[in-house]
Amino acid sequence: MNTLTQKNWIAFRTILSKEVNRFMRIWTQTLLPPVVTITLYFIIFGKLIGSQINPIEGYSYMQYIVPGLTMMAVMTNAYSNTAASFFGAKFSKSIEEMLVSSMPSSIILLGYMVAGTIRGLLVGMIVLFISFLFTHIPIRYPFVVISIALLSAMVFALAGLINGMLAKTFDDISYIPTFILTPLTYLGGVFYSIHQLHPFWQQISFFNPVFNIVNTFKYGTLGITDSSVVFGFLLILSLFFVLFLWSLHLLQKGIGLRQ
Amino acid sequence: MQALLVKDLRKVYGNGLIALNNINLSVAEGDFFALLGRNGAGKSTTIGILCSLVNKTSGKVFVFGYDIDHELEAAKSCIGVVPQEMNFSQFEKVLAIIINQAGYYGIPKKVALPRAEYYLKKLGLWEYRHNTVLRLSGGMKRRLMIVRALMNEPKLLILDEPTAGVDIELRYHLWDFLTELNQKGTTIILTTHYLEEAEKLCKQVAIIDQGDIIQNTPMKLLINTLDVQTMILDLVKPLSSDIKMNYPYRIIDDTSIEIEINNRQTINELFHVLNEQHIQVSSMRNKTNRLEELFIRLTSKNGILS
Ligand SMILES: Nc1ncnc2c1ncn2[C@@H]1O[C@H](COP(=O)(O)OP(=O)(O)OP(=O)(O)O)[C@@H](O)[C@H]1O
Ligand SMILES: [Mg+2]
Numbered sequence: 001m002n003t004l005t006q007k008n009w010i011a012f013r014t015i016l017s018k019e020v021n022r023f024m025r026i027w028t029q030t031l032l033p034p035v036v037t038i039t040l041y042f043i044i045f046g047k048l049i050g051s052q053i054n055p056i057e058g059y060s061y062m063q064y065i066v067p068g069l070t071m072m073a074v075m076t077n078a079y080s081n082t083a084a085s086f087f088g089a090k091f092s093k094s095i096e097e098m099l100v101s102s103m104p105s106s107i108i109l110l111g112y113m114v115a116g117t118i119r120g121l122l123v124g125m126i127v128l129f130i131s132f133l134f135t136h137i138p139i140r141y142p143f144v145v146i147s148i149a150l151l152s153a154m155v156f157a158l159a160g161l162i163n164g165m166l167a168k169t170f171d172d173i174s175y176i177p178t179f180i181l182t183p184l185t186y187l188g189g190v191f192y193s194i195h196q197l198h199p200f201w202q203q204i205s206f207f208n209p210v211f212n213i214v215n216t217f218k219y220g221t222l223g224i225t226d227s228s229v230v231f232g233f234l235l236i237l238s239l240f241f242v243l244f245l246w247s248l249h250l251l252q253k254g255i256g257l258r259q
Numbered sequence: 260m261q262a263l264l265v266k267d268l269r270k271v272y273g274n275g276l277i278a279l280n281n282i283n284l285s286v287a288e289g290d291f292f293a294l295l296g297r298n299g300a301g302k303s304t305t306i307g308i309l310c311s312l313v314n315k316t317s318g319k320v321f322v323f324g325y326d327i328d329h330e331l332e333a334a335k336s337c338i339g340v341v342p343q344e345m346n347f348s349q350f351e352k353v354l355a356i357i358i359n360q361a362g363y364y365g366i367p368k369k370v371a372l373p374r375a376e377y378y379l380k381k382l383g384l385w386e387y388r389h390n391t392v393l394r395l396s397g398g399m400k401r402r403l404m405i406v407r408a409l410m411n412e413p414k415l416l417i418l419d420e421p422t423a424g425v426d427i428e429l430r431y432h433l434w435d436f437l438t439e440l441n442q443k444g445t446t447i448i449l450t451t452h453y454l455e456e457a458e459k460l461c462k463q464v465a466i467i468d469q470g471d472i473i474q475n476t477p478m479k480l481l482i483n484t485l486d487v488q489t490m491i492l493d494l495v496k497p498l499s500s501d502i503k504m505n506y507p508y509r510i511i512d513d514t515s516i517e518i519e520i521n522n523r524q525t526i527n528e529l530f531h532v533l534n535e536q537h538i539q540v541s542s543m544r545n546k547t548n549r550l551e552e553l554f555i556r557l558t559s560k561n562g563i564l565s
Contacts, residue, residue, distance in 0.1 A: 010366065011365050092347065096312055097346070097360055097363065097407070101363035101411075102332045258311070
């Protein structure tokens with residue numbers, strides 16, 4: 001390795017371990033709440049309400065909602081890790097420690113993105129394990145499962161980073177969860193098949209990223225799908241590139257960071 | 260090689276305020292440079308631009324020859340900065356903060372640890388290394404900012420009011436510490452409102468006022484431009500009559516007088532006159548620090564203070 005890559009590698013590892021230590025240290029605020037929420041979802045929607053719902057495409061309602069709930073946990077946790085941590089650093093001004101240093105913006109981006117991704121995947125795995133206690137979930141296509149989980153964690157970690165950068169107050173970092181993530185999730189086929197929607201809304205849903213993430217993950221696990229998995233995957237992949245370049249641009253220009 | 264070269268630097272903040280009008284500065288390698296100015300003059304804005312915490316509106320900045328527009332990372336690796344305001348994450352531990360700072364510069368732990376130990380001990384923070392910032396006093400946090408700024412062993416150290424809120428003993432200690440760093444080759448830029456500090460430490464001085472540099476000279480030259488200084492003399496016995504001499508003077512009370520001496524006169528002459536009239540002096544001091552006197556004259560010409 002030449003000196004520059006070596007330096008960048010050390011800088012990257014510094015951010016990563018600092019960020020992972022952060023969410024591990026406050027695990028009661030970062031790892032525990034999603035587990036509690038999801039367990040409640042399983043009990044209420046899966047067991048209590050689900051027992052009165054007919055099987056969908058051969059799966060019990062409980063089995064049907066597990067993939068969506070898992071991905072919901074992945075997305076929200078990847079998102080909130082970067083959003084809260086980056087905004088927190090901005091708020092305390094400790095972000096300046098990174099800004100004055102000689103590491104390039106791309107390393108800051110990668111450090112935060114990977115840390116958020118790790119938290120998202122970690123919580124996703126915990127949720128999936130909990131679901132195994134309630135029901136049987138097959139993993140039909142492990143490669144699809146892993147790649148869509150990874151990709152969506154990265155996408156939402158980047159979204160959190162962008163929101164954290166542009167946010168001026170702590171309230172601003174809840175914009176994306178409230179106005180984008182939650183509506184898209186409820187409209188995204190977590191709890192029902194989008195074939196139950198009016199054709200117009202079905203057409204719209206095909207472009208909903210959350211729908212495509214959930215649908216691809218459902219395909220990877222249960223082996224069922226409401227739309228083209230390839231299209232869905234490519235859509236999320238393009239979203240990833242857009243968000244990556246956008247956050248890199250914001251960091252390099254120092255938008256929301258420098259006066 | 261110039262440690263720092265600033266050309267036609269201008270900063271207009273988002274709200275339209277012109278913080279820097281047209282700044283030109285050059286700091287030689289190895290210099291100990293004072294950047295002085297009243298509150299709001301533009302010191303921190305200038306420093307913010309040098310270490311890329313503030314975007315400039317126009318102008319050029321070169322750090323050891325590296326243009327910050329094109330070789331930003333190389334320029335930043337030469338700089339260590341102690342900001343005016345605290346910028347710690349309160350819940351982090353002292354040692355973690357500085358090891359991470361080294362990490363951001365790509366310095367591995369095995370190099371950073373001994374370096375951290377050296378500087379923490381030097382500034383009396385070693386025993387607090389496992390404390391969170393939250394539990395440090397104001398003066399300790401200032402010192403921690405200095406240690407943090409030194410982790411990349413910068414060739415140019417920029418200190419924005421490093422001794423604000425630091426007690427006297429510690430201030431002397433910091434002065435020694437900074438002088439030693441400078442003697443070992445680190446170029447230092449310092450802002451301070453304690454002009455005695457600037458006079459004592461710095462070889463070169465620039466005064467910035469309302470976004471413009473109004474003075475940029477060697478400290479000694481600047482001090483020599485002071486054409487009049489005011490001395491206060493304490494007398495052994497109360498004055499019995501007026502003093503006959505051509506120095507302007509004012510009686511403060513029975514046993515103390517204030518005398519103005521211009522730079523064509525010597526103190527010897529003054530004492531000669533006093534001796535002739537049998538006036539005995541028990542002590543003598545400058546009314547204000549010389550740099551302070553100059554500073555007030557220079558900056559009040561330009562504005563609000565007068
Ligand atoms: N973020 C900002 N937005 C708008 N104006 C600003 C901002 N930061 C500073 N200013 C203004 O720019 C001018 C220069 O401020 P600066 O902080 O550079 O002064 P300074 O010389 O460091 O003063 P002090 O001795 O008080 O620290 C001031 O008029 C200040 O009000
Ligand atoms: Mg200032």
